[in-house]
Amino acid sequence: MAQRVLLIRHGDEPEDDRVATWLAANGYEAVTRKPFAGDSLEDIGEVAASIVYGGLFDVFETGKYPFLRDEDRWIAQCLERDVPLLGICQGCQQIARHLGAWAGAPEREFFEFGYYPILPTEAAGAFLDAPLTVAQAHYHTFDLPHGAVRLAGNEAYPNQAFRYGDKVYGFQFHAEVTPQDFAAGSPAR
Numbered sequence: 001m002a003q004r005v006l007l008i009r010h011g012d013e014p015e016d017d018r019v020a021t022w023l024a025a026n027g028y029e030a031v032t033r034k035p036f037a038g039d040s041l042e043d044i045g046e047v048a049a050s051i052v053y054g055g056l057f058d059v060f061e062t063g064k065y066p067f068l069r070d071e072d073r074w075i076a077q078c079l080e081r082d083v084p085l086l087g088i089c090q091g092c093q094q095i096a097r098h099l100g101a102w103a104g105a106p107e108r109e110f111f112e113f114g115y116y117p118i119l120p121t122e123a124a125g126a127f128l129d130a131p132l133t134v135a136q137a138h139y140h141t142f143d144l145p146h147g148a149v150r151l152a153g154n155e156a157y158p159n160q161a162f163r164y165g166d167k168v169y170g171f172q173f174h175a176e177v178t179p180q181d182f183a184a185g186s187p188a189r
Contacts, residue, residue, distance in 0.1 A: 010055020
């Protein structure tokens with residue numbers, strides 16, 4: 001039986017992005033849940049990892065979007081159980097917020113929508129050893145959580161990637177999106 005990876009999605013985009021394609025090619029079973037559409041995160045069972053995707057929801061508006069509280073509980077469970085966790089864009093902000101950092105719209109309004117370079121920090125090491133141009137679709141950001149290591153940034157958004165411990169990563173950018181996916185439209189936050 002294949003190891004299961006839970007994908008928490010915030011939209012109805014096709015499920016053929018780089019993450020889902022890599023998981024299938026490497027023998028993992030991708031299990032998708034869409035809490036925004038009413039899917040439950042209860043009784044998921046054992047998972048090898050979890051990925052919280054991007055979307056259009058303000059991570060701090062848990063009263064307006066109660067499903068975000070369920071996702072926050074899932075993030076807590078992953079951290080407690082030492083389950084590898086990746087947050088992409090909104091998911092990155094959710095993990096940062098769960099860890100006690102601020103997340104939201106910056107004072108200086110600047111949208112990153114398109115392809116922008118990110119620069120590795122010294123701490124990135126082999127994770128990212130050279131600048132990289134990545135797909136971006138956001139206007140929110142986050143502060144680096146206490147205990148996290150900043151891995152990449154750029155002038156407009158210094159926090160583009162972080163690691164918390166050795167199994168939790170947050171990417172503000174969209175590494176999962178192919179150029180074809182991006183041309184078809186991508187969620188922003």
